Structures are given as C-alpha cells and as structure tokens.
Amino acid sequence: MKFFIDTANLAQIKEAQDLGVLDGVTTNPSLMAKEGIKGEGAILKHYVDICNIVTGDVSAEVIATDFDGMVREGEALAELHERIVVKIPMIKEGVKAIKYFSEKGIKTNCTLVFSAGQALLAAKAGATYVSPFIGRLDDVSTDGLKLIEDIRIIYDNFGYETQILAASVRHPMHIIECAKIGADVATCPLSAITALLKHPLTDSGLAQFLADAKK
C-alpha cells in the first residue's frame, strides 16, 4: 500500500520523505489555508515547492465548481509540474471534468467521496484516484472502512484501474485496516504514520539490549 501524507506543511512533508516511506502528497484548500498560503501566485509556488521535495504524486485541488473553470484551473495546475494530480470534487461538473482530463492523459483525484455509487462514477469517468473520506464518515456514525471494502469489491468485479486512496485517515488503526482491505493508498497525517513505529515492547527491549551491551 502506498503512503501519502495529507498536509501542505513543507517540514512535515520533508520529514516523511526523509523517512523513506513516502509515495506522495495530498492537499486541499483547508490544508493550504492552515499553512497561511494565500493568493494564486503563492499557492501555485507552494505546489511546486512540494513537488520539489517528494518523488511521488502531489494532489492539487481546483476551486472552481463549473466544468470550464475546473478545466482551466486543472490545466494550469497540471502544467506546474509532472507530479501534479488535479483534485476534483465529486459533483456532476466534476465527473465531466474527470472524463475530460482522463481523455487528455492528465491524472485526477476525485475528492469528497462518501458513497460506493460516487466511487463507481469516478472510476467510470476514468479517475486516477478516488478519495473516500473514512474519518469524516466515522464522525457521523457511519463505518468509513466498510466503504473502502465496498469500493474494493466493486472495482475488482470490473477491473477498474482507479486507485482507492483512503482519505481523512485519523489514526494508525485506520492505516492497518485499509492495508488489510486492500486500499491502494492511504493519505495520512504525519502523526498517524509515525504512530506505526511505536510499541512499548520495542522501547523496553531496546533499553534492555543497550544496558546489557555495556556489561
């Protein structure tokens, strides 16, 4: 399973890249705002800065919600860097835009997906990635991981090549369950990735080994 980091914070992206396990980055307008990145020029520059840190795909989200606007923004984003994936919301105009980009060979990430039906539409339109938001489903008492399972079954039934990118990941168990189900990618906060490292028996075992090494 690929690991993406879900942030626009350059220091965190670099830390994950340095760990040697990073396969890509996802951003969204809220994450960009959180880093204080404002204005079109600064936003576009920030995407390029991210692309220059990592070696994998970098999702950059369009703001327009009409077809022409999404195409205009998406084409400008795709021209920024070869690693840019155009992130498009799961709305009617978005499905049309995904189809358009798919026919032009531009990678897309269909975002804000909360149902298997939406994921089926994204795959039929030719999305490179589909992003089901599992944490936000859990937040409203709906099983986010069950959605990943359903999408896996549907995509495998018909051999859709769209990659399932589990999004809105909150903690390490989300990552482990996504790996068991067969999600292609999990995009995670750095804290969830580094939490996979931790086990108290590793810490106590290492402390014992280091103490014994001195004897």
Ligand code: E4P
């Ligand atoms: C994914 O691409 C989204 O940016 C992200 O995972 C949303 O996560 P949140 O629900 O923690 O905001």
